[in-house]
Amino acid sequence: MNGSPSHAPAGFSAESWAAFHRDGLLVVEDALAPEQVDALVAAIEKQQKPTDWNVVASDSRFESMIDHPAHIGYVYDVYGEMLKLLRSEYFKRHPGQEVRNKWHFDGPRALPFDVFSPAAPLRIKVGYWLTPLPVEDRGNLVYIPASHRWPHLPQYHSHDAHPEERQLIVRPGAMTLMWGGLWHRVAENRGALTRLNLFLEYGPTWIVTSDRIGCDKEWLSGLTRRRRILMRDYDHPNRLIKLPDEDVPLFASRPGEPDLEAGRYGDHVPLALRKRSTWMEQEGLL
Ligand SMILES: [Fe+2]
Structure with missing residues (x-):
């Protein structure tokens, strides 16, 4: 049953x-309301490990982020009907923590990916920053603006400073979208607070997930239609190429959205086998 899916935020x-x-990198301050931030902070503080994968399956507060309206419209604009959650993870960056990510993309x-896709990323990482990052060296994300075009970085796999590096300074509740190829690392945390954040990474169905082989079937059966679809837990891998009829459409067309495929298909062609233009295509950005 398709039901009547709403249009994308x-x-x-x-x-x-x-x-x-x-x-x-795109920064959106105040993407989450304070009570949403508090709920995610409580969910992360309950976790024993400093980081974990596929966290949407471990707590209903993380689960609610699978299709959160603060970010789902952005990734839908790029990946359209074949949108998939590739990975979810949280991080606790304790004061004085020794282990932190070196320069990498x-x-x-x-x-x-960028060898094939300079026009648009094949993975977008949504980040939610849940504790204050008012100054540098609080476990901030360190990144080099515009470096997603660089295949190489002399500082790769080290913490050596780069003259163009910046540390992310944001309020709790800020959201970032990161292009898959952006060079980044993690700053030291010289503050007194543990830095907390949540990452949700998206791409098209035909890019492999990196935090799970499959989902717990009982957990999956309790999800809303849209969240279940976004996990793309199919019984055969070819479903990731040819979507099941019942999973199309993920979202209805937005008001005023042009239908670039109007008149292209006869009535005998099922919706799931028809091309549907993404926002980027409609805007002529590809
Ligand atoms: Fe990373």
Whole structure:
């Protein structure tokens, strides 16, 4: 049953896409309400480990973020009907923590995604920053704006400073979108508070997940239709290429959205086998 899916929440504007395309990082302050921040902080504080994967399956507060309206419209704008949650994880960065990520970009290294997709990333990492980051060296994300175009970085796999590096300074409740190829690392935490954040990474169904082989079936059966679809837990891998009829559409068209495929298909072609343009295609950005 398709039901009547609602249309996607707002995502990119022409301006915010231009900034993301240029810098490889988009910052949205106050994306979450204070009570949502408090709920996620409590969920992370309950966890024993400093970090874990596939966390959406471990706590209903994380589960509620699978299709959260603060970010789902943005990733839907890029990946459209084939949107998938690739990975979810939280991080606790304790004061004085020795182990922290060196310079790297996310995703495969031997043949990076960007070789094929300079126009749009094949993974977008949504970050929620849940504790105050008013100054540098509080376990902040360190990144180099516009470095998602660079295949190499002399400082790779080290913490050596880069002249163009910046530390993310945001309030609790801020959201970031990071282009898969952006060079980044994690700053020391010289403060007194443990830094907490949540990452949710998205891409098209045909990019492999990196935090799970499959989902717990009982957990999956309790999800809303949209959250279940976004986990893309299919019984055969070919479903990730040819979507099941019942999973299309993920979202209805937004009001005023142009239908670039109008008149292209006869009535005999099922919805799941028809192309549907993404926002980026509608805007002529690809
Ligand atoms: Fe990373």
